[in-house]
Amino acid sequence: MYKIFTFSIFLILGTELFSQIKPYGFCGTSPEDQLIIRDRMFQNREKMDKLVQVRTGAIRYIPVNYHLAANTDGTGRMRIVNVYTNLCAINKLFEAHEIQFYLRNINFINNTALYDDPSSALGSAWCNSLANNNRNAVNIICARVANKPEPGVLAFYNPGGDYIVSGIGSVNANGTTLAHEIGHFFSLAHTFYGWESTTYSCNTPTPLTVFIGGQSVQVEYVNRDKRINGQLVCKIAADGFCDTPADYNLGFGWNGGCVYSGCAVDPDGDTLDPDERNMMSYFLSCLQTFTTEQVAAINRDYNGNHRNYLKAAFTPQNVVPSEINIISPIDQSVTEGFNIVKFQWEPVPNATHYLVEYGETSLTNKNVSFITKRTDTTLTNLVSNKRYAYRVFAYNNTHFCHAIMNPISFVTGKFSVSTKDITTSIQSINWYQVSELELEFNVNSINAVSSNIELFNMQGKKVFSQYLNLQTGANQISINFPVKGTYLYRVSSTSGALSGKCLIL
Ligand SMILES: [Zn+2]
Structure with a gap:
């Protein structure tokens, strides 16, 4: 038997704090980032408007990585089983649009800074590093919360790092929070784009423009044929889609269920009738679907060269029975x-x-x-x-x-059974350098055993810890190091451990 493990100790790339203003406690994608996302949609549309978007009957399979963060000691991680129920729910929401996500990898990272606040300077540096090291799927990083100073933020998409972060409470059997963020990932803005930092009031005249992240945004009209200077307003206002009706973030704070019947009017005095079921609205308990134009934008973004890493050939695997003997x-x-x-x-x-x-x-x-x-x-x-x-x-x-x-x-029985084969299970550990910052450990075990590999720096601080399910025989473990130096390693099971020193030159 021969088992191969590959892990990375992610390099912290920088500590630049990206500004995030999230006045509303749900989606934490910042106004500045929303602007970047919408600009990408406009650019994609300009470049690929001729691309015919037709339903083909063929399902597009897109890979997803879930990165499950925990404290450095391994505590606090979300239940793995929630990954399956979450992605399953997301797939139900995308089914009608001929898009399905497949599970590329579930990754485990033990790092308190990342787990505790992925929006902090250090946490977001780790997120960037994680995403950069895993450019083979849509990367979803699951931490204790999405943004520690703003506990109302459920999740967000960061277009600079091109990753999604979710608080573990939102990785659940209701896939709408992450389906919404996947919408952002594929260039969709909120249906109410522009109104993220402005609260609509029926008591003041509806403005012609609103400001988001210092940028002026044309306010959308109810009338789909409305033109200003010859330009169709619905195509440039708010999210830039004519099949998503005008919405001035009316879902936020709305308690009247999934039918908005409030007093909002557009600058012409027409009463708003927003699409409460739209995945990119804030009628959070009503989210259900994307429109045709939104799906076309998702497909354009997927078709862009910047998304080539999502297009690895994929053959769906056969059905797995649920019964286990x-x-x-x-x-x-x-x-x-x-x-x-x-x-x-x-x-x-x-x-x-x-x-x-x-x-x-x-x-x-x-x-x-x-x-x-x-x-x-x-x-x-x-x-x-x-x-x-x-x-x-x-x-x-x-x-x-x-x-x-x-x-x-x-x-469990009351007495111990012979531990002879366990204490001696890990027979030997050899390591050698395989590339500039990568060591390979060969761990020989005489039986299958659950164990743990840990790495410490010379100050004795634990820098890496990973559960290993060792197989009988040779087990190959590749570890990427952030910096050169001398480290101590320890491979342990509860009844025995082997440790030593390793060098990365
Ligand atoms: Zn959002």
Whole structure:
């Protein structure tokens, strides 16, 4: 058996703080960034307006990476299972538009600065670095919150770094928050663009222009045929689409459900009738769909050269059955010992990955979960005479929407079983430099074992930590270092560890 791991210790590129003004506590994409996004849509339309956008019946598959941040000690990470339910919900929203997202990778980053506030100077530098190191998919970075000083911000798209950030609370079975951000990613502005920093009032005359990020924006009219200086207003005002009706951010603070019946009028005195279901509006509990022009803009942006990295050839994989036949431990069993508990299940047809989730007594947010390509794993960190729950979820990059099995419950034995094969499981570690800032570690293990690799700088500060599901035999672990120097490494399981010094010259 030969297993290859690749990890990066991301280089912090800079500490420049990008200005973000987010007066409304939902989408945190800043006014300045909205301007950049809309300009890209206008440029795409100018360049590719002749491009015929027709429904082909063929589904366009777009890769997505989820980067699940945690504190440096590995705590706080969102439940992995929420990635599947979230992307599944997003796909339902895009289904009618012949777009589907596939799971390119789930990445785990233990870094408190990133986890705690991805909008801070340090946090956003890490986001940039993550996105730059993973230009093979739409990058979604999931942190404790999206913006610590503004807890109302659920998520945002950063066009400079070309990544999406979401608070973990929004990575859930309601895909609208991230579908909205994916809309921004593919050049869509808010339907109410221009009104992000201005509150509409029925008590004052509707202005002809509003200001956002220091830029003047033409106010949109209800009448779709309205022209100013010969120019069709709906094509240049607000989001630049004529099939999204005028909206002066009327969804924000609206409590009347999904039918707006307020007093807003345009500068001609016509009453506004916004599209409450539009994904790029702020009728947040009503979001459902994109319009034809919005989808055309998404497709143009996808077709642009700057999106070539999303176009790798992709063949959808076959359906994965939701049923898993567990071999051990079986439901309601008592394991032989507590210190070496082998989990095993039968291979599931078409599955490429398995999520294993376990916790004490029942499955909660305090679960441990990890992903493996194997059909077994051995845990060495359970305690004696304790009830545990666990479950396994089989999936591949195209199929992750099926039901997850009910948890299986077992009690660990009271006594330890021989740890001989565990203490000696990690036989040797060799490392060598493979490129300027990359070391490869070869870890030889005589059995399959859950373990952890950690790296420390010479001040003793932990700079890297990663869970490893070692296989029997050689395991190859590639790690990218931010800077040259001397480091200490340690590969450990609960019953033993090997450590040493490594150099990157
Ligand atoms: Zn938004």
